[in-house]
Amino acid sequence: MTILSAPSTHLPPIGKIQTYSAEDLTKAVHYLRLIYNPDVRGIRRVDLVSSLKHGSHPSPDPNLDALRSDAFERSYAIRWLTALIAQVYRLLECDCSDDDDASYDAAGETSELEVLLQQASTLLAICAGTASAGTITRTFHFHNSDEPIEIQLTDVPLENQDYTSVGAQTWGSACLLAEMLVEDPEVFGLGSPPEDLRVLELGAGTGLVSIALGKLLSAKGHSASSVVATDFHPSVLANLKSNIAANFPHTSPCPISISSHALDWAKFPALQERPAPFNEPFDLIFGADIIYEVEHARWIKSCAEKLLRKPDVSSTWVHSRARFHLIIPLRPTHTLESSTVETVFPFSARSSGAEQLVILSKDVTVCEASGDVRSRSGAAAEVEYVHYAIGWDS
Ligand SMILES: C[S@@+](CC[C@H](N)C(=O)[O-])C[C@H]1O[C@@H](n2cnc3c(N)ncnc32)[C@H](O)[C@@H]1O
Known part of the structure; x- marks a missing residue:
């Protein structure tokens, strides 16, 4: 080292x-x-x-x-x-x-x-x-055949080493997911012709994925779409709000709506009344690096069950295209936690046939581990990420 x-x-x-x-x-x-x-x-x-x-x-x-x-x-x-x-x-x-x-x-x-x-x-x-030591602002550039997408993103220091404020910093899963979204939007159902979509991100942290989605949807002409970025930690939410404002300034008109809201996976499923914007279903849900405690997969499944658009033949967004895209790193220190995804969400072929959320596809991407400054998993040379596409089984 x-x-x-x-x-x-x-x-x-x-x-x-x-x-x-x-x-x-x-x-x-x-x-x-x-x-x-x-x-x-x-x-x-x-x-x-x-x-x-x-x-x-x-x-x-x-x-x-x-x-x-x-x-x-x-x-x-x-x-x-x-x-x-x-x-x-x-x-x-x-x-x-x-x-x-x-x-x-x-x-x-x-x-x-x-x-x-x-x-x-x-x-x-x-x-x-930087007003406070430890704050980092980066510029991300993502490319596809259309417009290049540029994002300014600020990470703030973890609060007094508060473990629950991990979302104050940007994690590799968010970078990879944002890059995949911009490079190949069709994989995520974001092709042409443009449709008006309701998109949700769970555990958005600094907001890279939501901001990339906002810019992508604007560039692709999904003009009445909305992106809702959520998290639960107060200082993470404050930074998320400020990153969204920095990338979508009021001075330049933004065709889509993008906003940040509190949503705690542990509490949301039990809510009797769901406040706006959670009172209507979402066409797409995204989550990057949000499974690192044993309860997370179960909580997140309960949230997705309440929030992902159900099969509805009257909708233009037919049920087979409503998806929850989850990307997680395979940390050697968190093998148990990572394995809970496949315990909680069955694979499509193994499902009972009842209407439930199932894993429709699983893809592994290997990335270089260089540049890490806050690894919880040691100094491995490579990191593996798994992308699960989850949807309703019918
Ligand atoms: C490892 S970070 C990943 C952040 C971001 N998605 C990224 O990849 O950069 C995990 C995120 O999940 C959020 N989180 C953890 N527990 C949560 C809960 N119970 N409800 C909502 N968000 C939670 C954290 O605040 C944090 O933003």
């Missing part, structure tokens, strides 16, 4: 930045990113990335949270980045004044410096702009 050391001991000294090559400085900026703007665990699908590997990534450092919240190290990183940016500006100015006899190599070096400048400025904004 590579232990990340403090920026003040690892980075080239501020006074000697000008003596380092652009390549070394780029490496130093990447190092700072590992601390202040890391990737989310397990989001690079192995079959897509095997040809892109450039050597090994550092393994997770258990002291990373402490390092990130160290005010001295953060202010050192800010000073270092400021000095670096000033130096890169000086170099770029020299390049411009020598423009007439600029060779191909010089042009290449200029673009390398511009990339370095851009990366260092972004990181400086992240380090300097």
Whole structure:
């Protein structure tokens, strides 16, 4: 395991930045990113990335949270980045004044410096702009043949190591599900022609899946659709609301409705009266990484039974297309909890024939585990995710 050391001991000294090559400085900026703007665990699908590997990534450092919240190290990183940016500006100015006899190599070096400048400025904004240490804002880019989808997402620190506030951070399952949704919407029944859909997310956390759905449905012209992102933890809900607002600002008109609401899986099924927006069924339900206690699968099944649209021939959204898409990581530490999905939801062929929720398909995706900073399962090289498509058996 590579232990990340403090920026003040690892980075080239501020006074000697000008003596380092652009390549070394780029490496130093990447190092700072590992601390202040890391990737989310397990989001690079192995079959897509095997040809892109450039050597090994550092393994997770258990002291990373402490390092990130160290005010001295953060202010050192800010000073270092400021000095670096000033130096890169000086170099770029020299390049411009020598423009007439600029060779191909010089042009290449200029673009390398511009990339370095851009990366260092972004990181400086992240380090300097976060009100509380540990807050991370990332930009996610997802692509399909239509519009690219860009999402700004903020993770906030876990509350005093409160285990129940895990949704304050973005997990690999949400990244993978959002990527799959945007890359292949047909798999999730989001093809053409556009229909007006009611979509629900359970345990939405920072909201990546719901926000990706909102942007996808808007781009695909499902104009009267609604996305309801739910969670139960107060600080997670506050961050979810703020992430939705950041991605759907009031200033730009949004064709679909997207909102956040409290929904506790343990309590919801017993409610006598279901308040709006839960008083009508949903065409699609999504859940990413929401099975990690033994009761979760049972609670979630009860919620889905109450909330997933039932077979209804009068609906344009025929019952065979109403689905609950669940994606979970197979954590070696949580094999019992993960196995409860298949105990609680039978496979379609094994079902009793009564109208009930069954697993219609099960697909496994393997992702690289690099970039993890808060694994509960150790430093495995790869993470397996299972995608269950669940629907009504008839
Ligand atoms: C591991 S996080 C996953 C968050 C998000 N889906 C993602 O993948 O980034 C689990 C989520 O389930 C939520 N959760 C846990 N127990 C819950 C309950 N009883 N009712 C509603 N949400 C719950 C947590 O607050 C958290 O947001």
